[in-house]
Amino acid sequence: MEEVIKKVIALAKLKFDKEGLENFVKECEKIVEYFQKIKALKANERKEALYFLYQFKCPLREDKVEIFKNDFLRNSPRYKEGYFRIKKML
Amino acid sequence: MEPLKLKISEIQEKIRKGELTYSDLIETFLKRIEENKDLNCFISVFKEKARKKASLCDKEFKEKKEIKSLLFGIPIAVKDNIAYENERLTCASKILENFISPYSATAVKRLEEKGAIIIGKTNLDEFAMGSSNEFSYFGPVLNPINKEYVPGGSSGGSAAAVGGNLVPVALGSDTGGSVRQPAAFCGVCGLKPTYGRVSRFGLVAFASSLDVIGVIASYVEDCALVLQAISGYDENDATSVNYPVPDYLPLKNNLKAVRVGISKDFFLKEMDERLIKIYEDFFKELSKIGVKLYEISLPTIKYGIYAYHLIATCEASSNLARYDGLRYGLNLDAKDIDEIYLKTRSEGFGKEVKRRIVLGTYGLSKGYYEEYYAKGLEVKRMLFEDFQKAFEEVDIILAPVSPTLPFKLGERLTDPIMMYLSDIFTVPASLVGLPALTLPLKEKIDNFPISIQIIGRHFCEKEILDFAYGIEEL
Numbered sequence: 001m002e003e004v005i006k007k008v009i010a011l012a013k014l015k016f017d018k019e020g021l022e023n024f025v026k027e028c029e030k031i032v033e034y035f036q037k038i039k040a041l042k043a044n045e046r047k048e049a050l051y052f053l054y055q056f057k058c059p060l061r062e063d064k065v066e067i068f069k070n071d072f073l074r075n076s077p078r079y080k081e082g083y084f085r086i087k088k089m090l
Numbered sequence: 091m092e093p094l095k096l097k098i099s100e101i102q103e104k105i106r107k108g109e110l111t112y113s114d115l116i117e118t119f120l121k122r123i124e125e126n127k128d129l130n131c132f133i134s135v136f137k138e139k140a141r142k143k144a145s146l147c148d149k150e151f152k153e154k155k156e157i158k159s160l161l162f163g164i165p166i167a168v169k170d171n172i173a174y175e176n177e178r179l180t181c182a183s184k185i186l187e188n189f190i191s192p193y194s195a196t197a198v199k200r201l202e203e204k205g206a207i208i209i210g211k212t213n214l215d216e217f218a219m220g221s222s223n224e225f226s227y228f229g230p231v232l233n234p235i236n237k238e239y240v241p242g243g244s245s246g247g248s249a250a251a252v253g254g255n256l257v258p259v260a261l262g263s264d265t266g267g268s269v270r271q272p273a274a275f276c277g278v279c280g281l282k283p284t285y286g287r288v289s290r291f292g293l294v295a296f297a298s299s300l301d302v303i304g305v306i307a308s309y310v311e312d313c314a315l316v317l318q319a320i321s322g323y324d325e326n327d328a329t330s331v332n333y334p335v336p337d338y339l340p341l342k343n344n345l346k347a348v349r350v351g352i353s354k355d356f357f358l359k360e361m362d363e364r365l366i367k368i369y370e371d372f373f374k375e376l377s378k379i380g381v382k383l384y385e386i387s388l389p390t391i392k393y394g395i396y397a398y399h400l401i402a403t404c405e406a407s408s409n410l411a412r413y414d415g416l417r418y419g420l421n422l423d424a425k426d427i428d429e430i431y432l433k434t435r436s437e438g439f440g441k442e443v444k445r446r447i448v449l450g451t452y453g454l455s456k457g458y459y460e461e462y463y464a465k466g467l468e469v470k471r472m473l474f475e476d477f478q479k480a481f482e483e484v485d486i487i488l489a490p491v492s493p494t495l496p497f498k499l500g501e502r503l504t505d506p507i508m509m510y511l512s513d514i515f516t517v518p519a520s521l522v523g524l525p526a527l528t529l530p531l532k533e534k535i536d537n538f539p540i541s542i543q544i545i546g547r548h549f550c551e552k553e554i555l556d557f558a559y560g561i562e563e564l
Contacts, residue, residue: 005452012407012451013414013431014444024441027506028448031399034507035449038396038465049467050474052299053285053523053548058328071192077421086416087427 094255112163116144131251135210162205167260170211173292182226185438195292197320212247221512242272249276259307267516269304270528274491274541285523286331289324297405314338345560351386351484390472397469398517407450
């Protein structure tokens, strides 16, 4: 379990110092154990999963810029000529 | 009576009679906010903006001699995970500490269209993840009834602001009880509408299938008034439902007209005995005045809390993946993109948020999805069918709000499972999208009012509000 949680932490793009990691993993293990109480659900009680409460329609909006791009860019740490700037990937 | 404790309709009556102006009203509440800074209810207060708007309201009233809506000139606080144009939207997180929202949430827009004045943004558990308002980057909120105690969460700032008479009404958000539980802890009314009744556009996503914007107020009538303003279909939210919105006002006592269900499944043996006694006495009182009470069965409730945490954490881990430090929010420079993600997210998120992201990522991982997330959704269907069956026999269901009284600050910080259990009675309505309202009863324990939860059928907020009004009148 410990190794799985450590792997999940890396997948979630999080990191901890050594001591913090040990405590965090222990707490997560306890919570996962608590979640497992849902397994008490008997096979004959089980139902099909319910994803949506109602039948939602998903209307497609017209593909147009409704909010000015600069309004979004101003919250970005780095941008240039109307684009977000990020570190080189290659 | 000072305006701080008046219903909104009574405030407007005073203004109509010339006994009060909107500017006086705003000053009274701004002063009250300033005097109670130690409660830490607010992350932002818009003093000058509010004053300016109040002055415009006075001018308009003077010219037209009429009040265009009951919310006209009324100060309203908004939880800081709900967008308000050109103001900070922090979600009480370091990662969004300086984020400025480019637009307003539909609910906020609709309030402003009625003339309401957004006076400030309230504190919360980071990204609405918590039941005590201790997980805020901006520090904990204190309970106005007793400052050594938590106000509940995650809308603790909104509930404490209303409970402490810092505002007449506030918006909160409710994913698993985040409006109802803090409202109960602070002795005020908290309404979670049906999922889809109020647009989520502009509400920062925590668990999208459960999140709902709700109302916290001192009076049922004020809850109804604000719900009326914010309800209705919104094309910007695909999960908002195009279903007619009835007139919630005037309220009409329906105590004797509805069939009321009570389920033993809600009353756990681990609950505080004093709470059980108060509820039993309350049910006897209702029966005595002629309210028709029926025993109903909701056997799946015991699985609700597990299903809720499985579904909510899985959705949270997915929703919070967008905080990468590149497009908005905190950005910590590093040698490459991967390092930017790691640094920004590790330093930007608090401990509880990280915990839920990790648990959610775990629940969605290959090999665990069927075991956890899918099982949570199975429980959701079971609960849905339980409630459907119950609502064939009754119109309203009464339940407790929390298994315990408000707890002391710090008491549950090291025990996340105990903290999660605070929501055990509020998550069932959330999982199946039902409307529910918590209302303080007359009885108190250690000075904390005890609240009852009133649950109704989908889109039957009117029935709930009328019932709550009936109880308020007792």
